[in-house]
Amino acid sequence: MDSLTQVALGASLGVAVMGRRTAVWKAALWGGLAGLLPDLDVLVDHGDDLQNMVHHRGLSHSLFLLTLLAPLLASCVWAIEHRLGRDGGRASWQRWVLVFWLALFTHPLLDLMTVYGTQVFQPFTDEAYGLGSVFIIDPMYSLPLIGGLVAAALARDRGLSFNRWGLGLSTVYLAWTAAAQAFVEGRVRVDLAEAGLSGRPVLVTPAPLQTLLWRVVVVDGPRYHEGYYALADRGRPLRLQARDRGGPWLQTLASHPQVAQLARFSDGFYSLAVREGRLRLTDLRMGQHPFYVFTFDVGPIETFGGVLQPAVQQGARIPVAQGLNWLRQRMAGQDLPPPGS
Secondary structure, three states, X not given: OOHHHHHHHHHHHHHHHHOOOOOHHHHHHHHHHHHHHHHHHHHOOOOOHHHHHHHOXXXXXXXXXXXXXXXXXXXXXXXXXXXXXXXXXXXXXXXXXXXXXXXXXXXXXXXXXOOOOEOOOOOOOOOOEOOOOOOOOOHHHHHHXXXXXXXXXXXXXHHHHHHHHHHHHHHHHHHHHHHHHHHHHHHHHHHHHHOOOOOOOEEEXXXXXXXXXXXXXXXXXXXXXXXXXXXXXXXXXXXXXXXXXXXXXXXXXXOOHHHHHHHHHOOOOEEEEEEXXXXXXXXXXXXXXXXXXXXXEEEEHHHXXXXXXXXXXXXXXXXXXXXXXXXXXXXXXXXXOOOXX
16 A cells, blocks of 8 residues: 555554553554555665566565564664653553554555555565555545544544544455455456456456446456446446457567566566567556556567666556546446546
8 A cells, every 4th residue: 555554554553552551643653653664665776677666565564574573663662762751651562562563564464455466475485465455545445544543633532432443444444345356356257258258367456546446457368358347337248458468479578587577476467568679568457558557668679588678667657637537437337448548
């Protein structure tokens, strides 16, 4: 999820655990900082844009390492609070450990709900996992957390109750996203069977900012199919648009290290193209045609088998006003083609 949401989740957990044992702003501050900490891996340069994408949500999102880190950070904060001799001294060391462990541990768990892929079992495996039931920014998840924090800061005991309600509502919303995704996938697979596409790898993930409209990607050898299903479609058959995924280049360049790396990271939901003699790789999971976030220029095709060129990200984004207008109408069940199609 986006870093603001991770901060809000960590802060909300900090307030919930601490209650009135310390000032609300302190609990929110330390919890929020812990919630943000794993995302600081974006400051590490791994060599080029493709490597940075693949290694994001790596060691810094390890459930094992974050569990080890929690007591260390808690000990530092506990010592600071006691040295200051203020209200923070009323909170036990064990309670600070719980704050930091929850804020750190829930960060990768929340990231698992997105499609990006999170390496939660580092350093034992670098396999990236992702359910893909939540878009990376979703106000319906974030706003209850933020509202509960504001209430906790402005009110007394009743404000703490609102904070707990915010945590509860946001958690229920996550359960809803998983249920909605399962429903849509089941409905989509019926349409795919009728279209002769049963058994193909299928990705079902929400369109931006909500969970009422879902994007569907089907990998079919040298092609992929893309379509959208809204809950408001009420059973209308899924309309898919077939697109080239790389044709003969898929096999020719299968052993290319950067191609193989993206193929593994994206679970096969990728495409490649050769334009003006240069190889471009695209992660099909994030974005939509032709506006994909992660498209990389990896250099002239003639360098295949030689020294690898640094990958340069060349992703594109949908014009905001155009995208939001289409999203609003398509969520309501209007069968409109997406922007740029």
